[in-house]
Amino acid sequence: MARRVSFAFLCWLALLLLAGVVGLPSARSQTLATLLTNGPTDRRINLVIMSEGYKTNKFGQFRTDATNLVNQLLGAAPFNQYRSCFNAFTIAVASNENGSDHPSQGTYVDTYFNTSYDSYGKPEFINLPPDEWDPDPAHGIGRVTALLNSLMPDGGVPILLVNDLNYGGSGGGVLICSRAPGSDTLVTHEMGHTLAGLGDEYDAAFPGYPDTEEPNTTRVTNLAQIKWNVWITPGTQIPTPPTGPQADRLGLFEGAHYHATGWYRPRLNCRMRYQTEPFPFCEVCQEALVLSFYRKVRPLQSWSPTATNLLSTTPQTLTFTVSTLPPSAGVPVTLWWLDNTAVPSATQTVFQVSSGALSNGLHQVRAEVRDATTLVRTDPGQLLRQSQIWQLQVSLTNLRLAIARPTSQTNVSVVVSGSAVHGIVLEASTNLPAWQSVATNAFTQGRFEFVEPSPNPLPRRYYRARALP
Ligand SMILES: [Zn+2]
The missing domain is CATH 2.60.40.10 (Immunoglobulins)
Structure with a gap:
């Protein structure tokens, strides 16, 4: 399934322009409920799962479905080693009817985000307005943004969980998946796009999609310049044959980025090549995902x-x-x-x-x-x-007092050296019990010489230097 990145980006832009003039439904009546908390929301990747096509009496089912979805998403490698990077929350919003639209079957239901299957002619592609049937972003993506801004101002990855047992979903600015078994593998794939900027490793053409390489796609066939060459075992044939003894190696397999030829991927099979098959992410995609976790956490x-x-x-x-x-x-x-x-x-x-x-x-x-x-x-x-x-x-106190020495018949000099961060007081005494200050704050470190300022007739005088507290 093709990404809706550029499409979704336009939607977000449109939303920014429209949010001020379109009467978006109040999000005040909705609340955020915690499914999984591993840290403050400004330092975690916050999965925010919103209910779509669940009537109020199905909210219990929604919470069960959301819990299962989070466990599935974070159970896949490398998410399973990095669960602590994630928080997960639910926002239960009531729809008037259960399910989602199936235009190809003439089925239309009244749901909060007005999602539809059958987008771009693909039965499993679930979209939300603006789409082929409803061009007004305020009916779809605008409501997602309003809820996210209101209830998760630190930002999050919005996931619409659709109460429909037909397999389906999509990626882009908003991840969508149905509660049908297996739809979670599609969301895991889409998380590769959303979090790590991974590319689709499909052969199927996507006319007009930019020929920009992603971490897991390349046109380069020179081993020294292949961006994932540290993962390639010496002796691996480049490009790598899709059959034979090297087919299960990590190498350079032709077919990626919507081109059957001229574009390459790291492994024969990977979650970014197949949405419906539960293949694990290849090593290159896992590396990109782990790096993406650490951009946030x-x-x-x-x-x-x-x-x-x-x-x-x-x-x-x-x-x-x-x-x-x-x-x-x-x-x-x-x-x-x-x-x-x-x-x-x-x-x-x-x-x-x-x-x-x-x-x-x-x-x-x-x-x-x-x-x-x-x-x-x-x-x-x-x-x-x-x-x-x-x-x-x-700056530890470390004082030394040099022996007083006479500088003349009647005067003496006293030298203090060392350090005392708050300075010292130099004191003198004639009898030891009684001391008086003769110099204060003389220095904090280095050397200080004190000379008696006047003729000193005393026969005996003691000096001491004391560090100030
Ligand atoms: Zn891959």
């Missing part, structure tokens, strides 16, 4: 301390922690660096450093989180790794 979820400029003025143990995606998302690896030197023993999400063991001055602590999944071999955008850096200023 970052591997580093939070860190502590949240402040990234730290100051240590007393010897202490400083604890740094990071939290990564839950384990279902690949295999998270955490590494730590201190002053750009890797700490080999530090591979956990907690790292401790003693400021007393560091010299005074600026230090850097860095955590790097990386998904070590084997599903991705090429990550030019470094999407699978993320670093967090803390700048640590260590």
